[in-house]
Amino acid sequence: MLELKNICFSADGKQILKDINLRIDDAKFIVITGPNGSGKSTLARIISGILTPDSGQILLDGEDITALGITERARKGISFAFQQPVRFKGVTVKDLICLASGQDLSTADACQYLSEVGMCAKDYIDREVNASLSGGELKRIEIATVMARKTKLTLFDEPEAGIDLWSFKNLIDVFEKMHEEIQGSIIIISHQERILNIADQVVLLSAGEVKQIGTKEDVLPGLFGMETGCRYFKGGDE
Template identity: 60%
Template sequence: MLELKNISWEIPDGDKILKGIDLEIPDGKMTVITGPNGGGKTSLAKIIAGLEVPNSGEILLDGENITDWDITKRAKNGIAYAFQQPVRFKGVTVRDLLNLAAERTLSEREICSVLGEVGLCARDYIERDVDASLSGGESKRIEIATVLSRENAKILVFDEPEAGIDLWSFTSLIDAFQKLKNESGKSLLVISHQERILEIADYIVVIADGNVRAFGEGKDVLPQLLKEEKESKCPLGKDKKGENN
């Protein structure tokens, strides 16, 4: 289990983004973190992954304090993170990247399967370089595929996985999440305001103004979110000016 205890974090100018977050991420379940813009969702994901260090509080993985671990050590111990803006690598093929993520040589069949789960035809991508020749959506899907290929991962963290993905690929992504949460036994932690992703969540966490505003089973939390959205006429994940998070 992943536990966050009194996590606070502020940016250099002193603006506090997270204000004492207490949260337990259930094992083997799909937990979606949602909420209004600027509430701290992505900051929390980066702190879990080890990209940022909290100013105070503790992060526990299966009871062990990992607060001071960097992203590499966390990855080796089972936390996999898909960047919101994927990194590109000149001279590294999709095959190379998936093999690095899996820490072994994947078979053609395995590569085809993991790329298919994110809506990519392996025949067209397996030998392509992960560089600027890829569109933003293609890079995003390949980034997600690297997380899916991580066999040792216990917690899969996805930061707005729907960003830059077309409708057909988004449907494939929903199917991949459904399969993962039903068959893998891994914990999925997804940052998203997409209703279709919220609909398949086992648990939903609402982060607003740096605090946990709500936490519970998806079937209980989502109806309340949709009611609030309807009353405010403000789509999930947008403020009243319509600005994206």
């Protein structure tokens, strides 16, 4: 479904990604992991269209989408959840969920998405998506909007950031339910072992290169062998 061919990217005179080749088949749950500074978030932004690679190709269902921006890729079925969610002054939570779904949802239907990410819907559905919300609240609202979109390819950049321990456990259930119900591919940038546990495939990135692709059991020894790898897997909050 998604194929990256020889992707390279540099910024400020430093090469961030080096000749990345990666294929993600339909309905797969993929986790991209690796030490800080390995290029994980950059790769997610290139897949979503926020950044354009210096060279290489991105193919979606065989179509070259390398030159397309984030809006055009969203129309083709790619969703992206930021590590730090965006605030929207004057936009309510219900407005945002309806916009994401492309439908004029009833309040009950919109509330269902909030309930699935562990939020008391009646306390949030009419609130503005602004600075009055905490980072963890914004993160869960953003995940609810991504669920409402039901796209064939969804990317999450460190979705556990700012999430408390109870919500983190709930988050795992949300991802498993999304994968089962939508039957689309999910790519998560993460270094949490409990997220790796539910992945079909784990991609280990280091120094801008794909070092290994396999199951969690295949990849973890390589990560722990890296100088800073061991400090990533503490579970829950960091």
